[in-house]
């Protein structure tokens with residue numbers, strides 16, 4: 001399994017393929033080419049000084065007669081946890097706030113309107129350990145926790161919508177924990193929150209030890225820069241989850257994630273991209289980077305020896321468009337900011353061409369699914 005040594009699929013192709021082959025391979029693998037964004041040189045300088053990657057691409061839509069282009073810029077952030085997992089909790093959170101603050105400064109230089117961080121961005125991904133303390137101490141109120149306050153400051157300062165996926169402690173409902181994304185308007189007001197609907201029970205992703213499936217449905221947030229939704233990590237394996245955000249009107253669906261190479265790397269380029277195609281919307285797939293080590297050994301329930309690491313988080317964050325095109329990914333081994341310019345008019349344009357909403361036969365599936373979930377249901381298998 002490749003670790004930090006393998007930088008990215010794109011670099012590998014660029015290194016080994018002759019230019020004409022590369023163009024054809026990219027056309028087939030990535031769809032219509034995304035234009036490189038002309039970002040300010042001071043942004044690249046700041047990124048280089050801050051030791052993170054900066055890439056920018058634009059998706060284009062056709063000019064329409066009756067609608068002006070709805071051009072917005074998204075920022076996707078992927079990062080390592082800067083301090084070891086056994087550092088005191090507040091120090092870790094503060095270090096992550098400082099790291100993100102620096103990246104958001106660069107996003108602001110690049111004119112980003114909406115920024116999204118990775119899943120549970122204020123903490124190491126400690127759910128593999130199945131231990132409660134100190135990990136549950138990373139949980140915060142979505143409404144007035146220190147991280148939400150920090151993000152409100154960022155939003156006001158930079159006139160930017162901030163999507164902040166955190167471990168939430170809901171003090172109004174028995175102090176229970178949730179895997180939540182807080183959506184903060186560019187005014188600094190909290191627009192609302194949304195919760196992870198599908199909880200993994202796979203490999204070391206022992207997340208059901210900590211929280212349950214979300215109970216807020218599929219909210220879509222109307223921001224000044226378009227309608228957005230958040231499908232957190234493992235939710236990307238569930239096509240109906242994407243569909244419901246889309247049915248509620250999402251034009252852009254973020255997928256803040258934490259996933260490792262051994263489990264999902266070959267699925268990663270497909271799932272969010274397929275969701276963009278199937279739902280006539282943009283999707284933004286974000287993954288964390290690097291390795292995380294925990295103080296106590298844990299087993300993975302696979303008969304192998306106990307260990308202290310989670311595996312390799314492979315970054316590779318990218319954006320996919322409704323026409324099936326996608327940006328190259330950020331690297332597998334560095335912190336990064338991916339800036340993308342989208343014309344949201346592309347969603348309706350592709351809908352008019354492919355018509356998946358029109359041909360989706362949702363009433364047929366609603367009826368059949370309603371029958372299929374009844375305990376008395378038996379599969380309709382035709383036998384000789």
Ligand SMILES: NC(=O)NCCC(=O)O
Pocket residue numbers: 119200205232233234235257258259260263264
């Ligand atoms: N964080 C999370 O849900 N990870 C599950 C693994 C995956 O979906 O790739």
